[in-house]
Amino acid sequence: MTVPLLDLTRQYVPLRDDILAVIDDLCSSQRFILGQAVADFETEAAEVLEVEHAIGVTSGSDALLVALMALGIGRGDEVIVPTFTFFASAGVVHRLGATPVFVDIDPVDYCLSIDQVREAISPRTKAIMPVHLFGQAADMEGLMEVAGGIPIIEDCAQAWGADFKGQQVGSMGLMGAFSFFPSKNLGCFGDGGMVTTNDSEVAANLRELRMHGQSGPYLHPKVGGNFRIDALQAEILRVKMPHAAAWIDGRRRHAALYTELFANAGLSEIVELPKALEGRGHTFNQYVIRTSKRDELRAHLTGLGIGCGVYYPLSLHLQPCFAELGYKEGQLPVSEQASREVLALPVFGELSDDELREVVEGIAAFYG
Structure with a gap:
């Protein structure tokens, strides 16, 4: 699928x-x-x-x-x-x-x-x-x-x-x-x-x-x-x-289901899941996981026909157009590490539960 x-x-x-x-x-x-x-x-x-x-x-x-x-x-x-x-x-x-x-x-x-x-x-x-x-x-x-x-x-x-x-x-x-x-x-x-x-x-x-x-x-x-x-x-x-509120509710429901599916697959300690902090009203415009094997996992999922994306692969302080500002690699380490590890998964409201299961099964196969 x-x-x-x-x-x-x-x-x-x-x-x-x-x-x-x-x-x-x-x-x-x-x-x-x-x-x-x-x-x-x-x-x-x-x-x-x-x-x-x-x-x-x-x-x-x-x-x-x-x-x-x-x-x-x-x-x-x-x-x-x-x-x-x-x-x-x-x-x-x-x-x-x-x-x-x-x-x-x-x-x-x-x-x-x-x-x-x-x-x-x-x-x-x-x-x-x-x-x-x-x-x-x-x-x-x-x-x-x-x-x-x-x-x-x-x-x-x-x-x-x-x-x-x-x-x-x-x-x-x-x-x-x-x-x-x-x-x-x-x-x-x-x-x-x-x-x-x-x-x-x-x-x-x-x-x-x-x-x-x-x-x-x-x-x-x-x-x-x-x-x-x-x-x-x-x-x-x-x-x-x-309709936007209902679409957002769908995204939140899918995020909750992802949490359940990752736990059931034994992946919660292997990949880092996004945290919806109390009082922050997370709408999951993106559902972003983290893994040190991001690029390999992305290639694996792409090969299975599962969409995923990287937001963002290069922090702005390291963009060539801002080189004159004098920022160096390692200067803003949290962002730089995130750029190496983040991977967005499908989460839009019209997805089926089976599609979400397919995503998690694909990730489980990668780590299996």
Whole structure:
């Protein structure tokens, strides 16, 4: 039996008629830029995420970028980011002429190490960007205590629906940045993103920045960019959003079943399973195990037709484009070790129990 790492067609088929209907309605209206579709999407998303403002943008990467722009971050500034994450977390900082300051991760939750953040803060630190990695909320309580008055931008790209002690991710920092890339727990039909905030002045600034800094017709008090989410993506997300909680519940159920299956197979002490920490609302955007034989296991599973992936094979502080920052191998050891050992397994909500058993049986055969 082949088992895909992700199969979005299984999610699409039950929603096909509803999605095609809203696409047809939008095509009939020919209103593709902002408008009521985007406004309704933003209102509904803000209600789900329990925030005052939600601003739809072009992608998760642009959500981070425009959030930094709203803070006026630029040359000479520093932004603290994890080194074990997707490239955009640091790329947007560099793009504005600021310096990404890489810090190591906590070995259990893969999120920013609070102690490392404390040591990295300097007079030039203008923002801290924790990533709620793999769908589990970072220690926002600890981060906000360490940050003091430094703005926190939550990178929620992988964490729609996660919460920290009952508070939705994206509602605790000054801003939250979401991605609706198709593989996310809530994904659109291409690129899409959103910035959340409870600050009305920040929200107004974000709305201007996503329209080239425009405050009125052809009046630009600032330079922004073209960061508007397409109305088409907004309408698709409005269809999918009410189902996201159930999809996440499916992922959580599969994670629990994995724990049971690994234990029954005698693998719990051989591979390290992900830990859903109390009060962190893990949504399992990825289900990530660890093993010192990661590459060999990955090749074995691939040979069996079982999908798996590596997030992320090279920590950002070791990427060639950041060589000028002077980081050396061994400097951030927790992240570097994770990059050698992590392996993501299929966990999406539409998987069958038999498919999960097939995955664990494949891993058991490797170690058998």
